[in-house]
Amino acid sequence: xxxxxxxxxxxxxxxxxPVQPAAxxxxxxxxxPPAAIEIENLDFFYTDFQVLHGVSLNLPPHAVTAFxxxxxxxxxxxLRCLNRMNDxxxxxxxxxxxxxxxGVDIYSPGVDVIELRKxxxxxxxxxxxFPKSIYENITYGLKIHGIDKRPQLDESVERSLRQAGxxxxxxxxxxxxxxxxxxxxxxxxxxxxxxxxxPEIILMDEPCSALDPIATARIEELIYDLRQQFTIAIVTHNxxxxxxxxxxxAFFYLGKLIEFDKxxxxxTNPAHQKTEDYISGRFG
Amino acid sequence: xxQLPHQFEAQLAHIRDALLLMASLAGRNLAxxxxxxxxxxxxxxxxxxxxDASIDRLEISVDEMVINYMATHAPVARDCRFMLAASxxxxxxxxxxxxxxxxxxxxxxxxxEPMLKAVVDLPTMAQLAEQMLRESITAFIDQKPEIVPxxxxxxxxxxxxxxxxxxxxxxxxxxxxxxxxxxxCVLVIAKAIERIADHAKNIAEEVFYLYRAEDIRHERSLRxxxxxxxxRVV
Numbered sequence: 001x002x003x004x005x006x007x008x009x010x011x012x013x014x015x016x017x018p019v020q021p022a023a024x025x026x027x028x029x030x031x032x033p034p035a036a037i038e039i040e041n042l043d044f045f046y047t048d049f050q051v052l053h054g055v056s057l058n059l060p061p062h063a064v065t066a067f068x069x070x071x072x073x074x075x076x077x078x079l080r081c082l083n084r085m086n087d088x089x090x091x092x093x094x095x096x097x098x099x100x101x102x103g104v105d106i107y108s109p110g111v112d113v114i115e116l117r118k119x120x121x122x123x124x125x126x127x128x129x130f131p132k133s134i135y136e137n138i139t140y141g142l143k144i145h146g147i148d149k150r151p152q153l154d155e156s157v158e159r160s161l162r163q164a165g166x167x168x169x170x171x172x173x174x175x176x177x178x179x180x181x182x183x184x185x186x187x188x189x190x191x192x193x194x195x196x197x198x199p200e201i202i203l204m205d206e207p208c209s210a211l212d213p214i215a216t217a218r219i220e221e222l223i224y225d226l227r228q229q230f231t232i233a234i235v236t237h238n239x240x241x242x243x244x245x246x247x248x249x250a251f252f253y254l255g256k257l258i259e260f261d262k263x264x265x266x267x268t269n270p271a272h273q274k275t276e277d278y279i280s281g282r283f284g
Numbered sequence: 285x286x287q288l289p290h291q292f293e294a295q296l297a298h299i300r301d302a303l304l305l306m307a308s309l310a311g312r313n314l315a316x317x318x319x320x321x322x323x324x325x326x327x328x329x330x331x332x333x334x335x336d337a338s339i340d341r342l343e344i345s346v347d348e349m350v351i352n353y354m355a356t357h358a359p360v361a362r363d364c365r366f367m368l369a370a371s372x373x374x375x376x377x378x379x380x381x382x383x384x385x386x387x388x389x390x391x392x393x394x395x396x397e398p399m400l401k402a403v404v405d406l407p408t409m410a411q412l413a414e415q416m417l418r419e420s421i422t423a424f425i426d427q428k429p430e431i432v433p434x435x436x437x438x439x440x441x442x443x444x445x446x447x448x449x450x451x452x453x454x455x456x457x458x459x460x461x462x463x464x465x466x467x468x469c470v471l472v473i474a475k476a477i478e479r480i481a482d483h484a485k486n487i488a489e490e491v492f493y494l495y496r497a498e499d500i501r502h503e504r505s506l507r508x509x510x511x512x513x514x515x516r517v518v
């Protein structure tokens with residue numbers, strides 16, 4: 001294991017960065033809660049190509065953390081490391097470092113990857129509902145995890161669709177195909193599907209990149225609301241989206257974490273010139 | 285990574301250029317208004333009022349460029365601060381132009397009457413204000429926030445001359461009532477110069493915020509309020 005490296009970046013609390021009291025109600029002066037995800041000195045390779053270089057950061061719980069950076073900077077790779085999605089990619093390997101959730105290294109041999117992905121759900125760039133009914137899309141994951149009682153499934157379907165802000169639009173057609181929904185509705189269906197198994201963490205990989213501004217606004221509102229219950233990490237190329245719906249922002253460049261701070265700090269007065277150049281559109 | 289030429293850099297440069305032109309016109313109007321005072325030149329005073337329309341048009345132009353840029357580029361970080369600063373600097377420069385016009389109008393009034401004994405050093409006061417204005421624009425254009433504290437410090441000198449003017453003119457009016465109308469004109473001019481120095485200070489504060497991302501406005505009034513509360517406790 002790599003030793004003597006930088007400690008992980010932790011999102012500043014109100015104790016370290018003075019902010020307007022209204023920006024973080026009820027947190028002033030309190031000890032920050034333990035990180036939901038701890039990433040420590042992560043080196044990641046695709047065969048011989050190193051994609052991530054010693055990335056260390058702690059994602060705070062019940063908050064939205066945006067990963068931003070130019071294409072190829074490793075932000076999606078890092079996101080996919082958080083629920084071991086990269087295990088499925090030939091040649092992908094973690095050379096050193098750890099990803100811990102509640103203190104447990106998710107890459108340690110005893111970890112059940114299926115159980116991990118239940119706890120760490122994922123929403124992808126392109127909505128990918130199963131070619132099944134809306135109802136079956138939601139219950140699919142639940143059935144895998146052994147839940148098959150109809151009342152329990154009905155309750156989960158309604159709860160998940162309500163949380164995803166889709167219930168009122170689909171409650172009268174739950175048994176029609178999920179593929180018949182609009183793009184924005186399909187993406188919210190995918191979010192509902194991810195929520196249904198009651199994860200702790202939701203990873204979102206450019207969830208609005210294929211959506212129009214109205215559908216995007218609905219997803220962003222949803223992300224903002226969902227952070228009450230879930231820890232969310234989102235990869236986005238849309239700077240305004242990162243600014244609008246995240247609490248913390250991590251900027252990556254060439255596989256390195258350049259800056260991690262409160263979102264309002266990153267977008268008003270970033271500490272690093274590289275961050276400023278990227279968010280203001282001077283490169284990328 | 286390669287640095288790409290960007291249309292928005294050109295747009296930022298246009299805004300900078302417009303502000304530089306505004307500052308140049310506003311500074312020239314102040315200088316002409318003061319020259320009209322010392323040389324009792326009505327024509328020069330008239331030209332100051334006429335030139336003010338150019339500054340007004342530039343203010344509108346800067347605001348248009350700022351709103352267009354914000355709407356189309358959604359600026360962040362320093363670009364966002366630049367837009368805020370540009371709009372405020374433009375507004376302050378427009379008011380400098382207005383104050384120069386006020387001076388020119390009072391100069392025309394004064395020129396209709398016999399010269400008043402020079403008990404107030406208005407030219408020195410105007411030089412200080414003009415220097416503050418020039419330096420605040422230098423800080424903006426040359427990205428020199430480090431000279432801002434010096435600019436702010438000089439505002440107190442201008443304020444002090446203004447207070448002295450009030451004392452001297454009050455004494456003058458009391459001792460010689462026939463000078464009242466002229467003394468009032470002098471006080472209006474002194475107040476206009478004092479306001480110009482305030483606008484220069486405001487611009488300097490905006491420049492400091494632009495380059496250092498630190499808001500230093502009202503720090504003095506905060507100190508004063510703390511001092512006042514200390515006095516009340518005592």
